Amino acid sequence: MASPSRPEDCPGWQDTILESIADGVFAVDPDWRITYFNRAAEDITGVMRDEALGRHCWEVFHADVCGEGCVLRRTLSTGQPQVNQAAYIVRQDGERIPISMSTAVLRDESGTFVGGVETFRSLAEVETLRKELERRYSFGDIVSKNKRMQEILDILPQVALSDASVLIEGESGTGKELVARALHNLSRRRDGPLITVNCGALPDGLLESELFGHVAGAFTDARQNRPGRFQLADGGTIFLDEIGDISPALQVRLLRVLQEHSFEPLGSSSTVEVDVRVLAASNKNLAALVDSGAFRDDLFYRINVVHLVIPPLRERREDIPLLVEHFIGHFNQIQGKEVSRMSKKAMGLLMSHPFPGNVRELRNAIEHAFVLCPGGVLLPEHLPEAFRDKALPSSAKSAAGPTSLQEMEGKLLREALARNGFNRSRTARELGIHKTTLWRKMKRLGIELPEK
Amino acid sequence: MQLALPVWQQLLAPVFDTATEIELVQVAKEGVIGRQRLPLAGPWPLLRARSLVELGVDVLVCGAISRPAHMLLRSAGIQVHAWISGGLEEVLAAFLRGGLTEPGFAMPGCGRRRRMRGRGRQAGRRRGRGRGRGSR
Structure with missing residues (x-):
């Protein structure tokens, strides 16, 4: 045998x-x-x-x-x-x-x-998880091929090297904090701390104590000295998010820190000197707040030395396929899945979505799709309902609907392209125009096709 | 024009981000008018980009380069010819005659960049492999 x-x-x-x-x-x-x-x-x-x-x-x-x-x-x-x-x-x-x-x-x-x-x-997966945990994002993590974003990325290194204050404006979810982190990581202060304070998340009294610290006995329950965020950021950078939400009284104190690089903690008579670079962000138009008297003009000019405006995602739709690819790679690593791509139909739904929540909304949509998708291709049914529900007129879903004839035309073309799987011949046929006319219109309106 | 080539021994350095030396070549209409070998500052891309700017470099010919380093150089106005490999003298001669795109100078795998982004794409590629091989 x-x-x-x-x-x-x-x-x-x-x-x-x-x-x-x-x-x-x-x-x-x-x-x-x-x-x-x-x-x-x-x-x-x-x-x-x-x-x-x-x-x-x-x-x-x-x-x-x-x-x-x-x-x-x-x-x-x-x-x-x-x-x-x-x-x-x-x-x-x-x-x-x-x-x-x-x-x-x-x-x-x-x-x-x-x-x-x-x-x-x-070790890419381990590194991604570590980054996610430590929120250690850098210049290389900003994904865009949009012209306006490229202009920002081009000047970012020079801006980072100066010690000037920077005001980053952009709608909620556009990635203002990512830009702030990239600025810090590219700067000479990169080995120092980066302290983030969301000014809109705290009531005024608490925010003052949070920013400048307090000494024992400064107020009820202040049993011991506590350093403020400015002190913690000494030698590094402080990022004041939603700065448009702070009260006039706090604006005065902030202005003094920016001018004199010193402050007194609550309840203390001694002055603390700090070496801090200030980055500020707002989802409101600060210049308009200055005009309406809600924001001090001297503080505005002090923080607005360099002004960066992050365009909303609906104005850089050509980034959507790139971002989708980026997030698919990201969630594959975080969740250990093997999602290869997004179907054309699902991509079409994303391309015609108004994205009031910007990149954050897109990221959340992909994360949602990852929960439902067992692997392979992300399909329309994996996307959140808001993306699939196309029965509603999009003007009802978006507060920022098109206002001009040109915007209307752009919207119409984008939706037609998405409906036809970004096939220009089919789109032109549906619209009853010649292919070259469609191409010319797309060029004029800055509409780009997603990469295959 | 100032041309910089990161070097390792007599070869173009495999990775710009960690190369320790550069060959700085002054090129005029009549050809090469000066050359010197200089150390390249630490591994931090920004510091490297600044060093090249301070040296007045207009063009960089290099091997592999990371995206942040590439972006920094581009934002500093430096023209980058990346993913090139070969002996220093051969690469320099090819650059001078405008022949960096000739076969033999591209690092292996160049030109298939878009197929390799993230694990997802790899998974897709792997599934398609059987068919691809058969049809080759």
Whole structure:
């Protein structure tokens, strides 16, 4: 009777194992050219095996350690395998993928060096979770190809390097805090603290104590000294969100801090000096508040040294497909799902949505869809009801409906394009106009098609 | 025109973000009129971008580059030719004759960028693999 065969007896069993694991594996010859590249290595690096084989490892791997810090060279020179070394690779879309890598030297039976092997695993999911926990977003996390957003991104580094106060205006959910965090992270103060205060969330008395701190006995229940947010932000940045909501009395105190870089905590007679950069944000038009007398003009000019206006999502619809892709990648990592893309129909619904809640609303919609979608493609039925309910006229859903003929035309075209799956020929046919006329109108109105 | 090439030994450095040296090349109508090798400041992209601005760099030819570093350089008005690989002299000669797009200078995998964004796309690619391979 034949003995039962073991897995090790199957031809190519080692290859099968290497192809099925989630860790990237590649081997190089003594000339540092890649001789083996498994499937996970393709997935993590974004380079296909047939393109990788025969090329120098640094041309394919582009890790921060490639070159002077090569881990495999270190293994060769010390003779010691390197295990779980932290590094990152730069993928071709510019994303930095954190990895953990290990190396070993390959020798033949006579002990002659014949190459090396490197195994690596992506830590992108761990990094995303960490970012989410620490809200550690940076310049690279701002996703946009909109012209107005690009203009902001272009000046952001210079703005960050100066110590000037910045006023960031934009509707709720446009990402003002993300811009503030990017400014801090790009500035010389990046190693200092970034303290965020939502001025609209606290009653006046509490906000004053929160900003400037208090000493024991300053008011009932003030049993011990407590430093304010300005003091905590010393050497760093303070981000005053919803600054348009603060009272006139507090505006005076704030103005003094901005002018003199000093203040007295509640109940204290001694002055505290601080070195803080102020970033402020408002979802209201502060200039209009100044005109109506609700906001001090001297404080307005003090914080409005650099003025950044984040456009609402409905004015940068070309970013929707890009943001959808970004959030799909994000939630795939956070929730451990394998959602590949959004269907054309679902994308059409998003493209014709007014988005009063801006990027935050879009993010929430994708998160909602992730809850309902088991994996694969996000379909219209996975989206929240507000997106699917197209029976209602959109003017009833949006307070900010089109006001001019041009806006009406733009809205009509966008909706027709979305209905026809962004096929220009079909859209033109439906509208009874020539394809080139449609193209000209789209160009004039700045309507872009989502990427395929 | 000032051209900067991040280098590692006699090769274009694999990653701009962590290259430790650059070859600064002054190019005029008649060709190369000066060259020097300089250290490149720490791993912080902003500091690197500033160093290049201070050196008066107009064009950067480099290997892999992260999105933040690319954006910073672009915002500083520096023209970037990225994802290039090869020997320093070959890459410089190719740049001077306008031949960086010739075969052999692009890093492997260039031109398929859009297919690799996030895990979702990878999943889609993996599913389509069987068909793709067969039709090749």
